[in-house]
Amino acid sequence: MKRSQQIELNPNNKQSTRMAQHAGYARVAFNFALSSFKVGLDNDEWRTYIDIKREFNAVKRDKFHWCSELSQNASKNAIHNLGDAVTRWKKGQNNFPVYKKRSDRISYQADNGAGTVEVYKKRIKLPKIGWVRMREALKWTGKISRVVVSKRNNRWFVSILVHCDSNNYKHQPPLFDEKQPIGIDVGINTLATCSNGDTYENPRPLKRYERKLARANRSLSRKVLGSQNWQKSKKRLGNVHYRIACIREDAHHQATTKIVRKASAIGIETLNISGLLKNRKLAKALSDSALSRFLTMLKYKADRRGIPITEADHFFASSKTCSSCGEKKKDLTLSDRQYHCDACGADIDRDLNAAINLCPA
Ligand SMILES: [Zn+2]
Structure with missing residues (x-):
């Protein structure tokens, strides 16, 4: 059973700068992947996200030297997302993806079920950022399978997807007799x-x-x-x-x-x-x-x-x-x-x- 929860974060200045950098990195990686995919299309070749990831890893140290400071999950998941987007486009489920702009809603995926994110009470440990305070605790227990950090109206949020074993409310809702x-x-x-x-x-x-x-x-x-x-x-x-x-x-x-x-x-x-x-x-x-x-x-x-x-x-x-x-x-x-x-x-x-x-x- 999958359950998700969005929680507002309470980061300090250093942490919010770091998160913005990661979101920027995700944007750059996504745009790199999209342009690479387009080049592939022009040459009648379907580049998978694995091909693109390999290409990206080969050039990233020269092109984006600053990225060694950041978690590579941000770029990896962005390229993966581009792969999903073009697959859906091929099936006719959505439009062809467009380049992400600086002014777009900023976000990045910090984890994809690899276990690099930890949650303890009202804190979450994000790769290369450390323990960030959350406004409330996670309601669900189980394996964390996806963590997306995003910014909305100058506030930072984290959206956590959890694979639960059962419908496990930590606090049982009160029972009513007259249902x-x-x-x-x-x-x-x-x-x-x-x-x-x-x-x-x-x-x-x-x-x-x-x-x-x-x-x-x-x-x-x-x-x-x-x-x-x-x-x-x-x-x-x-x-x-x-x-x-x-x-x-x-x-x-x-x-x-x-x-x-x-x-x-x-x-x-x-x-x-x-x-x-x-x-x-x-x-x-x-x-x-x-x-x-x-x-x-x-x-x-x-x-x-x-x-x-x-x-x-x-x-x-x-x-x-x-x-x-x-x-x-x-x-x-x-x-x-x-x-x-x-x-x-x-x-x-x-x-x-x-x-x-x-x-x-
Ligand atoms: Zn009547």
Whole structure:
């Protein structure tokens, strides 16, 4: 069983410089591999990553003399990644890889299961860098099979993939007696309405941070492109975006964990998000609440606990059907917040009605 966790790092200045150097090394190696591969293509020859690695090792001491100070894992894994990327391109699974730029999101793979990385409590030992403090401990125990270090909004993160022997939570989640099947209606106004009556509010961080975001955007647009002040403004804008992403993610984690702790089975509706996004009025509110991200989270957490999930397709009229008698209403609009049934006289909250319809039997 594979489990991954992303943890923020607390490096000192020396360590963050070192990590940036490694990321730079990975970029240089990736670009070297890509250009070598392209030369191969021009000569009707398919160069594997092993060929390229050999070529790289032969010239690296002359071309990149500084690399002897760094962990060779960074370049090795970058070339390996290029190999994977061109294989996927050949199969038609993705576009042809492009050169990495300095301004791209920076990252490097510190380990590929060779056991060069150690984790002890809230510390991680990275090759050629040493023990770096982590903000939290690793939740999983088992063999570490991949470690990727990356930088986002001036913060360093490490993403650790662990091969677990079993579903080994170090802390067992609390057990609930009354586990029951739960249907969930996800929406814009309320993030999730459950058939057992629970509701989870959507924090809608964009709405709250809209003015801050607008101000940061305006300030950036007034600066000279690339200047010192522009850099500062860009950092500030990045901070607002980061804040929004964190608030949203936190709300999603809390709601999904609470739901899976209570559910014995879960019923949801497949969202036709791309279709909904064409409706411009809805688009902003929808992308804000990032519903598809929420559903992905719900699915993997349910999967982890062995809770079955049934997905009703979007032709199933979960909102228009009466949850007590099964009568279908034709003239239900998005603004009708209350469902009133003409056949049996039921009067029920619209989202709750939909959630009950989605509840697996
Ligand atoms: Zn009815």
